Amino acid sequence: MYAGPVQGLIDELGRLPGVGPKSAQRIAFHLLKLSKEDAQRLSAAINEVKERVSFCRRCFNVAEVAAEGDGDALCELCGDARRDATVVCVVEEPRDIVAVEKTQEFSGRYHVLQGAINPIEGVGPDQLRVRELLSRIEGEGITEVILCTNPNIEGEATAMYLARLLSPLGVKTTRIASGLPVGGDLEYADELTLGRALSGRREVEG
Amino acid sequence: MKLHRLWLTDFRNYQKADLEIAPGGLTVIVGDNGTGKTSLLEGIGYLASLGSFRGSPREALVRRGAPAATVRAEATRAGRRLLLEAEVRLAGLDRVLVNRQPLRRVRDLLGAIQVSVFSPDDLTLVKGGPSERRRYLDAALVALHPRNDALCSDVDRVLRQRAALLKQAGGRSSTDVERTLDVWDAKLGAAGEALAEAREALVAMLEPEVAKAYDQVAGTAAVTSVRYVRSWEGPLGDALGVARQQDLRRGANTIGPQRDEVELQLEGLPARTHASQGEQRSLALALRLATHAVLAGTAGEPPVLLLDDVFSELDEDRAGALLAHLPAGQAVLTTTGALPPGVDPALRVRVHDGRIL
Numbered sequence: 001m002y003a004g005p006v007q008g009l010i011d012e013l014g015r016l017p018g019v020g021p022k023s024a025q026r027i028a029f030h031l032l033k034l035s036k037e038d039a040q041r042l043s044a045a046i047n048e049v050k051e052r053v054s055f056c057r058r059c060f061n062v063a064e065v066a067a068e069g070d071g072d073a074l075c076e077l078c079g080d081a082r083r084d085a086t087v088v089c090v091v092e093e094p095r096d097i098v099a100v101e102k103t104q105e106f107s108g109r110y111h112v113l114q115g116a117i118n119p120i121e122g123v124g125p126d127q128l129r130v131r132e133l134l135s136r137i138e139g140e141g142i143t144e145v146i147l148c149t150n151p152n153i154e155g156e157a158t159a160m161y162l163a164r165l166l167s168p169l170g171v172k173t174t175r176i177a178s179g180l181p182v183g184g185d186l187e188y189a190d191e192l193t194l195g196r197a198l199s200g201r202r203e204v205e206g
Numbered sequence: 207m208k209l210h211r212l213w214l215t216d217f218r219n220y221q222k223a224d225l226e227i228a229p230g231g232l233t234v235i236v237g238d239n240g241t242g243k244t245s246l247l248e249g250i251g252y253l254a255s256l257g258s259f260r261g262s263p264r265e266a267l268v269r270r271g272a273p274a275a276t277v278r279a280e281a282t283r284a285g286r287r288l289l290l291e292a293e294v295r296l297a298g299l300d301r302v303l304v305n306r307q308p309l310r311r312v313r314d315l316l317g318a319i320q321v322s323v324f325s326p327d328d329l330t331l332v333k334g335g336p337s338e339r340r341r342y343l344d345a346a347l348v349a350l351h352p353r354n355d356a357l358c359s360d361v362d363r364v365l366r367q368r369a370a371l372l373k374q375a376g377g378r379s380s381t382d383v384e385r386t387l388d389v390w391d392a393k394l395g396a397a398g399e400a401l402a403e404a405r406e407a408l409v410a411m412l413e414p415e416v417a418k419a420y421d422q423v424a425g426t427a428a429v430t431s432v433r434y435v436r437s438w439e440g441p442l443g444d445a446l447g448v449a450r451q452q453d454l455r456r457g458a459n460t461i462g463p464q465r466d467e468v469e470l471q472l473e474g475l476p477a478r479t480h481a482s483q484g485e486q487r488s489l490a491l492a493l494r495l496a497t498h499a500v501l502a503g504t505a506g507e508p509p510v511l512l513l514d515d516v517f518s519e520l521d522e523d524r525a526g527a528l529l530a531h532l533p534a535g536q537a538v539l540t541t542t543g544a545l546p547p548g549v550d551p552a553l554r555v556r557v558h559d560g561r562i563l
Contacts, residue, residue: 117389119367119370119371120366120370122374125382125386153364157390157393160389160392161386164389195353
């Protein structure tokens with residue numbers, strides 16, 4: 001245990017995801033050594049995101065709040081009129097949008113579920129932005145939903161849940177393919193990925 | 207496959223250990239109880255299965271006061287020299303290297319070396335509950351094909367998710383619960399069916415080998431049978447639908463591969479309840495010899511035999527029969543001293559107090 005404020009800082013840092021007690025201690029002592037200006041810049045940055053950033057009212061991506069901060073923000077992507085409003089890509093977290101955007105292959109809109117179905121963590125459809133997705137389908141004239149959740153147990157279960165929910169609505173529902181990394185060698189591909197790539201193979205036009 | 211050398215650092219009670227393994231035949235490790243003989247076998251086993259064959263948690267594998275243990279072995283496989291290394295960390299994931307190159311995923315190490323373990327605890331395969339026998343089958347499945355490791359962990363994960371959901375429902379059903387359960391049923395239906403099929407295929411391969419090995423070990427001909435009994439009928443997906451009300455009421459998964467049994471019979475009677483102690487020992491040994499034979503048959507090379515203090519548990523006849531029918535290849539054996547007559551070790555190593563002498 002350290003003197004009050006230091007321990008307080010360590011405890012707070014230790015609550016961050018992926019930061020264990022040892023890392024928390026290391027970061028705390030690093031912060032102690034920082035110049036006052038550096039430390040204040042960090043705390044100002046934290047304050048600023050809390051004040052100026054919230055979730056997009058349409059897709060639940062991160063969005064910058066307007067100057068008056070009414071919380072009714074639209075994110076940059078939803079505000080962009082050039083994007084195709086009929087196709088929506090469903091992801092688990094805002095950081096997944098960044099990943100998809102990097103591909104420059106998708107020009108539709110997004111919907112962030114803010115998680116995946118995970119009963120162990122107490123997350124069911126009610127804790128996700130599922131209802132909001134359904135109301136968007138009808139309200140925005142969406143014709144295709146791309147299910148872009150993670151290819152793990154929880155992500156697959158979430159995709160299946162949504163697919164079943166969406167099918168009576170008559171909207172085209174697709175799931176991203178899983179397969180081999182581009183530029184890789186088959187020899188080094190792991191069996192699971194290669195197996196999936198084989199079962200999801202496509203006919204080649206000759 | 208051949209194992210040449212094993213190094214341990216901060217593993218169990220070893221600060222450092224360097225064990226040479228005879229290129230063929232029997233390497234015998236002699237030492238008193240509690241001096242670290244089994245830990246050497248456990249180190250070899252760790253590289254094969256990424257876990258302790260004694261079922262010990264990782265905290266038990268890391269020497270007290272050290273943050274991590276290292277297991278390193280030199281082996282040859284298909285003419286290729288391999289340096290295998292696993293760092294067992296108290297916190298976080300293991301780090302695994304092959305020829306000093308870190309593997310992207312720890313489980314990619316599975317299959318690099320294969321072992322067959324015989325231990326005094328093997329009797330629980332026959333006398334213990336069904337979970338012991340399922341664990342035995344699953345371990346053999348992973349050794350047979352590392353892909354099965356992903357299958358086993360998928361089934362486990364889906365089961366835990368489904369159990370959590372059933373518990374949260376608190377015995378009540380709603381459209382929300384039903385809809386989410388539909389999804390987990392579909393997932394469990396697919397993965398559970400695949401696991402049961404893999405286990406059944408393995409049992410079919412094992413049964414003739416068990417029969418053969420039993421006769422050799424027991425020294426008499428007897429009718430043995432190994433049967434995989436599913437806890438459901440028909441496709442698992444459908445059966446889960448039927449079992450749903452019951453599952454909701456109990457707040458638990460009542461059917462699935464986690465409830466299946468491997469029935470062992472001797473002369474038409476359940477071995478668990480009707481066989482004598484000696485017959486049970488013979489059968490347990492026969493099960494181990496059978497997986498060894500199946501693994502050797504599919505891999506083309508016999509796994510390394512790890513014989514942990516087996517002679518303390520066997521009478522002279524069975525010990526003699528085991529040695530007489532030990533498959534060709536490398537074997538590492540631990541003993542407190544006495545070896546049955548006729549044993550001719552290729553290499554003898556003495557262990558004292560966490561040190562190899």
